[in-house]
Amino acid sequence: MKLRAIVGVIAISGFAFAAQAGEGKIAYPEGYRDWPHVKSMVxxxxxDLADPFQGIHHLYANEAALAGYRSGNWPDGAVIVFDLLKYAEGGHALQEGDRKLIGVMRRETARYTDTGGWGYEGFAGDSKTKRxxxxMMGQCHGCHTGQEKTGFVFSKLRK
Ligand code: HEC
Structure with a gap:
């Protein structure tokens, strides 16, 4: 019983990896809202970044990315999510509105050799498929190149 379950898990994760690698696309970061929060900004x-980043954004890091923020060395498999929401202003407050997009950076040094070891993707609104x-260079990495000293990452993990 136990063995069958383990074999099943290996088969499923193997399939997921093959599907991802086969398409050559960055997977939608399932469950990122449960990842550690790095920082927020309005x-x-x-x-300068208002088009297209006007709004409230929150950054999330998976375990590997968290290690990267702490050490300055970004291991393969590190994923950082830029979760961008509209804001509604009223009553001297900014409230979170609908999601505009999520931006994703995924570390894979051997694969993304043209963009500093990072792959970039965006998903429109709440969609997991609308890329x-x-x-990557023209829309994303070109601007991130300025941050070469910190591994092309702008943000810092705050306390
Ligand atoms: C014109 C400059 C610019 C462009 C273009 C840009 N970014 Fe960024 N990006 C930033 C800045 C500045 C931050 C830091 C935001 C903060 O500190 O909250 C950032 C942060 C991020 C982060 C969090 C990790 C980090 O570097 O702090 C991700 C993920 C991200 N961007 C993805 C993308 C994706 C995907 C694209 C392309 C669709 C993109 N970015 C295009 C300037 C840019």
């Missing part, structure tokens, strides 16, 4: 109209990135 980008208002008029900010936004067709040019």
């Amino acid at each position: 980008i208002l109209e008029g900010h 936004l990135v067709s040019d």
